[in-house]
Amino acid sequence: MEFRLLQYVIQIAAERNFSRAAEKLHIAQPSLSQQLSKLEKELGVLLFKRSTNSVELTHAGSVFVDKAQRIVDMTEQLRREMEDIADLRKGRIVIGSLPMTGTHVLPLVIPAFRAAYPDIEIALVEETSAELEQLTASGGTDVSVLSLPLVEQALTYEPIMEEGLLLAVPSEHRLAARRAGEPVAVEELREESFVLLKKGQGFRDISLRMCRGAGFEPKIAFESGNIETVQSLVAAGLGIAFVPEMVTRQSGQGLAPKYVPLLGAPTRTLVIAYRKGRYLSNAAEAFISTIRRVIGGAESGRSGSGGG
Structure with missing residues (x-):
């Protein structure tokens, strides 16, 4: 069994499509299909269930891909170790x-x-x-x-x-008028509208956990994939948001919200x-x-x- 065949099967499994896999592997699709058929005949099992619209792994195929990935990973690790030994x-x-x-x-x-x-x-x-x-x-x-x-x-x-977390609010928000340095309890934000990062962003999960830890589900007014957009929406009066300390805007950096400390000084790691x-x-x-x-x-x- 040739090493390149392991890479072929891994790529087909990743793409679930022969054409895309062949393109990524820089070989012709008929050649890829032929090589796979030859390997399946050698192994005596089908690795993929083929239909007009899909390519799915069989049980044998799942086992093969798992083992093949380990071999490919070990080979790559060996190569890197040798490079390090040759020239640090x-x-x-x-x-x-x-x-x-x-x-x-x-x-x-x-x-x-x-x-x-x-x-x-x-x-x-x-x-x-x-x-x-x-x-x-x-x-x-x-x-x-x-x-x-x-x-x-x-x-x-x-x-x-460890990075501190702050509450960003519009400049005219009631919390912006608090005495400087006076912290806000997350429980006080139950009725507020929030601007959050979109799903898949780790800081969104941090924001949700903070609200849920205070006993409520946040009312989400807007979502964005960019923390700078989140801050701009807050500054425009469209909601409030938790933000990491490192991204806070200084006065003079365009539209900036007001930042209020949170009770308990929460952080993210x-x-x-x-x-x-x-x-x-x-x-x-x-x-x-x-x-x-x-x-x-x-x-x-x-x-x-x-x-x-």
């Missing part, structure tokens, strides 16, 4: 990030990483929380910057920072996540070390300046 200063790292987090964290970390490891190639992948977790679990990224909790059980993580049991290349280890150093230093500096 070279490599490639694929970093996943949420749009909201990437905008504020990666511009601090990537320049420091490049300065220390100029020969390591960096590729960025930006997706929603749900998509990024699945991608990281399947090996599509080496590491990803995410926020807790993680849904995907195949992932493990290292915390990198940002983590660097990767698949359990996966070999971490030297490049990935170096990136994790860099993000700890840079973000940790930025947090210490922020605390120090606040104390003055």
